[in-house]
Amino acid sequence: MKYETQKVALPFFAVAMALFALQIVFGILAATVYVVPEFLAEAMPFHIMRMSHTNLLLVWLLIAFMGCTYYLLPEETETDIHSPMIAYVQLGIFAFAGAAALIGYQFEIHGGRHYLEQPLWVKILITVSFLMFLYNTSLTLLKGRKTAISMVLMLGLWLAAIFWLFAFYNPANLALDKLYWWWIVHIWVEGVWELIMASLLGYLLIKMTGVDREIIEKWLYVIVGLALFSGLLGTGHHYYWIGTPAYWQPIGSIFSTLEVVPFFAMLVFAFYMFWKGSRNHPNKAAMLWTLGCAAMAFFGAGVWGFMHTLSWINFYSHGTQVTAAHGHLAFYGAYVMLVLGVITYAMPQMRRVQPYNQILNMWAFWVMTSAMAFMTFTLTFAGVVQTHLQRVLGMRFMEIQAQLDVFYAMRLGAGVAMAIGVVLFLYAIFGPAREQVPATANVAADAD
Amino acid sequence: MGEGLTKAAARNIFYGGSLFFFLLFAALTVHSHWYIVNVSTDREGFTESVKLGKEVWEEHSCINCHTILGEGGYFAPELGNVWTRFGGRENPEGARAALAGWMRAMPTRSPGRRQMPYFDINDEEMDALIDFLEWTDRIDTQGWPPHPSG
Numbered sequence: 001m002k003y004e005t006q007k008v009a010l011p012f013f014a015v016a017m018a019l020f021a022l023q024i025v026f027g028i029l030a031a032t033v034y035v036v037p038e039f040l041a042e043a044m045p046f047h048i049m050r051m052s053h054t055n056l057l058l059v060w061l062l063i064a065f066m067g068c069t070y071y072l073l074p075e076e077t078e079t080d081i082h083s084p085m086i087a088y089v090q091l092g093i094f095a096f097a098g099a100a101a102l103i104g105y106q107f108e109i110h111g112g113r114h115y116l117e118q119p120l121w122v123k124i125l126i127t128v129s130f131l132m133f134l135y136n137t138s139l140t141l142l143k144g145r146k147t148a149i150s151m152v153l154m155l156g157l158w159l160a161a162i163f164w165l166f167a168f169y170n171p172a173n174l175a176l177d178k179l180y181w182w183w184i185v186h187i188w189v190e191g192v193w194e195l196i197m198a199s200l201l202g203y204l205l206i207k208m209t210g211v212d213r214e215i216i217e218k219w220l221y222v223i224v225g226l227a228l229f230s231g232l233l234g235t236g237h238h239y240y241w242i243g244t245p246a247y248w249q250p251i252g253s254i255f256s257t258l259e260v261v262p263f264f265a266m267l268v269f270a271f272y273m274f275w276k277g278s279r280n281h282p283n284k285a286a287m288l289w290t291l292g293c294a295a296m297a298f299f300g301a302g303v304w305g306f307m308h309t310l311s312w313i314n315f316y317s318h319g320t321q322v323t324a325a326h327g328h329l330a331f332y333g334a335y336v337m338l339v340l341g342v343i344t345y346a347m348p349q350m351r352r353v354q355p356y357n358q359i360l361n362m363w364a365f366w367v368m369t370s371a372m373a374f375m376t377f378t379l380t381f382a383g384v385v386q387t388h389l390q391r392v393l394g395m396r397f398m399e400i401q402a403q404l405d406v407f408y409a410m411r412l413g414a415g416v417a418m419a420i421g422v423v424l425f426l427y428a429i430f431g432p433a434r435e436q437v438p439a440t441a442n443v444a445a446d447a448d
Numbered sequence: 449m450g451e452g453l454t455k456a457a458a459r460n461i462f463y464g465g466s467l468f469f470f471l472l473f474a475a476l477t478v479h480s481h482w483y484i485v486n487v488s489t490d491r492e493g494f495t496e497s498v499k500l501g502k503e504v505w506e507e508h509s510c511i512n513c514h515t516i517l518g519e520g521g522y523f524a525p526e527l528g529n530v531w532t533r534f535g536g537r538e539n540p541e542g543a544r545a546a547l548a549g550w551m552r553a554m555p556t557r558s559p560g561r562r563q564m565p566y567f568d569i570n571d572e573e574m575d576a577l578i579d580f581l582e583w584t585d586r587i588d589t590q591g592w593p594p595h596p597s598g
């Protein structure tokens with residue numbers, strides 16, 4: 001850590017990780033209802049658990065992206081953060097808004113569009129916080145060196161904020177509502193967030209592999225270009241059956257298939273740079289998360305996304321457990337692992353110690369990643385059976401669900417394993433630092 | 449990666465190409481907006497009551513258990529075509545009474561079965577909600593879902 005103000009990232013990471021833990025708690029509650037239907041049926045019905053689970057995910061990922069940005073910017077721009085005070089205030093507003101929304105949900109104070117259930121005033125606070133964040137970071141960027149990594153990252157964040165504004169537009173016509181709802185949800189995860197992902201991966205790779213910046217940054221532009229060229233029109237894969245014109249079937253099928261390409265490129269990028277790199281960085285755990293992120297994002301978004309993206313397949317699988325399977329692995333691989341990688345990389349430097357608790361951290365990696373993979377498999381099986389019975393044979397929904405119990409029980413088991421992984425990770429990161437370095441590491445190398 | 453491609457060229461392709469695809473996407477969205485308003489949804493039937501019904505739908509966040517046109521929670525049945533499933537196309541009065549009765553009978557409390565909560569919905573809101581579901585059932589969804597089972 002070369003710049004004092006990089007420390008601003010620490011409270012962002014702490015808040016994000018606390019909300020992550022809470023997200024998993026609500027996930028386990030919701031998964032329990034699938035196994036024991038009476039569970040909390042009257043105290044906390046399923047829809048409350050589910051909106052708590054998904055909203056916590058979005059809120060903590062956004063807070064974590066902000067933390068990553070505050071950590072990365074001083075090094076990239078070679079100047080300190082414009083105002084640490086704005087950063088703390090802005091975090092306070094965001095965390096307060098998120099907590100208020102979460103508490104409100106328990107008392108049935110919520111909107112009715114999924115992922116966007118926050119009451120209007122919470123949405124406004126989130127916007128205010130985001131604008132303060134953009135002001136603070138953009139000024140930092142303007143003052144300093146403008147690398148491709150920092151430019152692409154900031155562009156991704158600005159665009160994320162701009163598309164968020166569609167959350168304030170809720171047409172009374174249901175089909176129009178859906179048309180613009182995807183301008184947030186899809187354009188975020190399969191468009192502008194990929195800019196954030198690719199630039200953070202690029203940053204980690206420059207730091208840990210020692211590969212030349214020129215090469216990494218050229219790749220970066222190619223990857224984010226592929227992401228937006230495919231991802232914008234790829235939104236069409238949500239416009240098949242919601243009252244939109246039929247031309248979205250070919251357009252959505254073709255362009256969303258091409259969305260696999262940037263994820264594949266990120267996979268090749270990460271492994272190629274790792275192989276090419278000369279530096280033997282001591283933070284093995286951070287390297288593992290970096291490579292794991294590229295790999296699992298490729299499977300979760302690329303492979304599991306492609307599985308149901310062609311219109312003639314989606315006609316049958318649309319809105320089944322197949323979608324839930326894909327949503328989990330894609331979010332986990334692309335964005336959760338990314339953030340955990342940056343945190344693993346940054347924490348030793350913020351705590352001013354050599355990389356610590358690495359073995360434990362790597363255990364957390366394997367436990368969490370296997371749990372999510374297993375959960376994805378069980379939901380995929382459940383979804384394929386559901387698709388066949390409901391969409392091909394035309395059986396009734398509730399009748400079919402009764403036959404899927406075994407998959408839902410296994411999903412709950414995977415959820416518990418996930419929770420164990422999270423506890424291991426939190427302890428590895430925030431617990432007492434012990435020199436725990438894998439035997440192969442080159443400890444002498446500089447921890448930069 | 450191709451030696452011929454410089455970083456500056458890669459950057460320019462990124463900015464130019466993204467702008468191009470964004471404009472294309474925005475233009476198609478404008479057309480789709482027009483198409484939804486004028487072609488695929490029932491313009492005459494889009495009454496104040498349907499609009500109120502959507503608000504009732506949102507107030508209780510039905511979407512976090514049910515899908516509607518395939519989007520939402522996967523915990524409970526698809527409702528985009530529930531009007532058809534309840535026989536509303538043949539017998540609208542019967543379907544209306546059955547839907548209201550169904551919602552008012554919740555929760556069933558039958559053991560081992562997923563429960564839907566009881567929602568406090570007055571008669572006017574209930575009518576509006578059902579108007580909304582009926583209107584939604586008429587949206588031209590390119591033939592989806594494949595079966596009335598949703």
Ligand code: HEM
Pocket residue numbers: 114189190237238256257259260297300301302304305306307308309310314317318319320323326327328330331334335518519520
């Ligand atoms: C990191 C990137 C991605 C994330 C985080 C992600 C996440 C999600 C989520 C959460 C949903 C469910 C949305 C809902 O509530 O209805 C979804 C739906 C979908 N995703 Fe992705 N996705 C990603 C990338 C992709 C890619 C690259 C493809 C295609 C190759 C794809 C194809 C689809 C399709 C076809 C659906 C609709 C499923 C349905 O009809 O029910 N996704 N995605």
Ligand code: HEM
Pocket residue numbers: 024025027028029030031050053054057323324327328331332333336411412414415416418419512520521522523
């Ligand atoms: C303990 C681990 C977890 C459990 C038990 C769990 C359980 C659940 C359940 C039961 C649902 C509702 C699905 C439905 O409507 O039927 C859900 C939705 C969702 N969860 Fe999780 N979850 C867990 C972890 C995660 C993680 C780590 C992420 C992000 C990486 C995540 C992202 C989502 C998303 C995006 C949805 C909405 C999916 C959609 O609408 O397609 N969950 N989860």
Ligand SMILES: [Fe+2]
Pocket residue numbers: 186190234235237238
């Ligand atoms: Fe998508």
